[in-house]
Amino acid sequence: MEIMLVAATPLEIAPTLEWLQKNELRTKAGIRVNAVITGIGSMQTTYRLMHAIQQQKPDAMIQAGIAGSFSLTCPPGTLAIVQEESLGDLGVEEEGSFKDLFDMNLQQAAVFPFTDTALLNPYTSYWAHLGLPLVKAVTINEITTSPQRIRILQQKYSAIVESMEGAAFHYVSLQQKIPFLQLRAVSNMVGERDKKNWLMKESINLLNQQLINILQEPEIFSEQ
Numbered sequence: 001m002e003i004m005l006v007a008a009t010p011l012e013i014a015p016t017l018e019w020l021q022k023n024e025l026r027t028k029a030g031i032r033v034n035a036v037i038t039g040i041g042s043m044q045t046t047y048r049l050m051h052a053i054q055q056q057k058p059d060a061m062i063q064a065g066i067a068g069s070f071s072l073t074c075p076p077g078t079l080a081i082v083q084e085e086s087l088g089d090l091g092v093e094e095e096g097s098f099k100d101l102f103d104m105n106l107q108q109a110a111v112f113p114f115t116d117t118a119l120l121n122p123y124t125s126y127w128a129h130l131g132l133p134l135v136k137a138v139t140i141n142e143i144t145t146s147p148q149r150i151r152i153l154q155q156k157y158s159a160i161v162e163s164m165e166g167a168a169f170h171y172v173s174l175q176q177k178i179p180f181l182q183l184r185a186v187s188n189m190v191g192e193r194d195k196k197n198w199l200m201k202e203s204i205n206l207l208n209q210q211l212i213n214i215l216q217e218p219e220i221f222s223e224q
């Protein structure tokens with residue numbers, strides 16, 4: 001079995017990369033783990049992921065990274081598993097509201113890989129034993145800063161976290177029919193621009209502790 005570990009930047013999974021090097025890229029159960037650093041954003045993620053999938057043909061994929069949070073139910077320094085993804089800035093802002101491709105009738109809401117406009121992960125129940133919150137997420141190209149846009153993303157998509165790659169990862173995984181998991185550590189509240197108020201180091205440490213814990217599971221992804 002081969003697992004592809006996906007991150008936007010090497011910094012986000014540096015402790016896991018070190019752990020993998022020490023273990024010759026294999027878990028205790030002998031599963032090979034190949035890391036792919038995609039770069040930031042949906043375009044690079046899609047390209048790098050498709051290229052790596054064609055070369056490596058993974059049995060399962062894990063995307064790990066930091067994220068912004070819209071909700072104090074998932075404050076900085078906590079982890080979440082993304083249950084579903086929405087495209088938070090693909091559309092048009094008109095008359096004070098944001099219309100996405102579905103509102104504009106440019107994409108059908110229930111045509112695969114979309115389910116009722118979202119990109120759902122059907123494999124998350126497998127990870128219930130970790131006790132992590134399963135959250136809705138949005139993926140954006142432009143980091144959200146305005147209070148008005150924050151409100152729109154919360155109301156329209158019930159978004160709890162925001163990243164710049166999650167939807168691309170869900171889209172490719174669903175299209176390629178590869179079981180997947182998106183694990184996020186919250187580093188900041190969305191809209192917080194002062195990096196002094198981000199828990200970057202803490203969230204990366206937490207993310208990697210959990211990641212290594214997951215990779216050590218003897219039956220990882222085995223029931224899927």
Ligand SMILES: O=C(O)c1cccc(C(=O)CC[C@H]2O[C@@H](n3cnc4c(=O)[nH]cnc43)[C@H](O)[C@@H]2O)c1
Nearest residue numbers: 008040041066067068143144162163164165190191
């Ligand atoms: O310098 C900045 O303004 C900046 C803003 C967001 C993220 C970064 C990074 O260096 C991390 C890359 C990675 O982090 C995810 N991320 C983290 N917080 C947020 C957020 O509030 N909104 C959207 N994405 C976020 C994202 O997936 C990036 O790839 C630097």
